Amino acid sequence: MQVQINDASLELVQGDITRQDVDAIVNAANSSLLGGGGVDGAIHRAAGRELLAECRTLGGCETGNAKITRGYQLQARHIIHAVGPVYADGKHGESVLLASAYRACLELASQHACASIAFPAISTGVYGYPMEAAARIAFRIILDYLAEHPEIKLVRYVLYDARAFQTHVQILEELLTQ
Numbered sequence: 001m002q003v004q005i006n007d008a009s010l011e012l013v014q015g016d017i018t019r020q021d022v023d024a025i026v027n028a029a030n031s032s033l034l035g036g037g038g039v040d041g042a043i044h045r046a047a048g049r050e051l052l053a054e055c056r057t058l059g060g061c062e063t064g065n066a067k068i069t070r071g072y073q074l075q076a077r078h079i080i081h082a083v084g085p086v087y088a089d090g091k092h093g094e095s096v097l098l099a100s101a102y103r104a105c106l107e108l109a110s111q112h113a114c115a116s117i118a119f120p121a122i123s124t125g126v127y128g129y130p131m132e133a134a135a136r137i138a139f140r141i142i143l144d145y146l147a148e149h150p151e152i153k154l155v156r157y158v159l160y161d162a163r164a165f166q167t168h169v170q171i172l173e174e175l176l177t178q
């Protein structure tokens with residue numbers, strides 16, 4: 001699925017974030033920035049050992065924020081390591097923190113001249129954020145940002161499995177018809 005916002009595109013694809021040929025891919029990291037499971041483990045394996053060495057110099061990252069590194073063996077020039085919230089019950093500021101993590105990634109992309117960026121569904125794995133609610137937040141932030149920042153030409157939202165992909169298509173269609 002593809003949506004046009006001025007000169008920019010928002011694409012939804014099913015696939016593996018580590019294999020995306022974009023300027024920057026986003027990692028769903030934890031606050032240590034020293035690797036983990038899920039997307040984080042896959043990105044560290046694909047980028048190689050040098051990534052961990054650079055991450056060690058960063059001093060971690062607060063929830064709701066993001067930090068940028070080189071991409072090493074990935075096709076992507078940069079990796080933006082975003083720390084989404086662990087979902088408790090939705091009453092612990094999770095939505096604000098998730099929105100802030102997405103915004104921080106887009107701002108870093110702009111600052112580092114990354115015209116194309118690929119996101120995974122941050123916080124929806126081990127961190128337990130309900131997927132529909134997370135998707136609404138992610139798309140709202142991305143669509144608002146693209147409308148105001150013409151330097152970003154492509155946002156690709158990458159869903160790992162078919163069910164996640166279908167859910168996201170449905171949510172985006174809903175948002176666009178509102």
Ligand code: ADP
Nearest residue numbers: 016017028038039120122123124125126127160
């Ligand atoms: P978090 O700890 O932020 O929840 P996870 O890595 O556990 O992060 O999962 C985030 C989302 O990324 C989940 O929906 C998961 O299915 C998905 N995912 C896992 N591996 C990949 C991958 N290689 N590419 C894209 N998405 C992935």
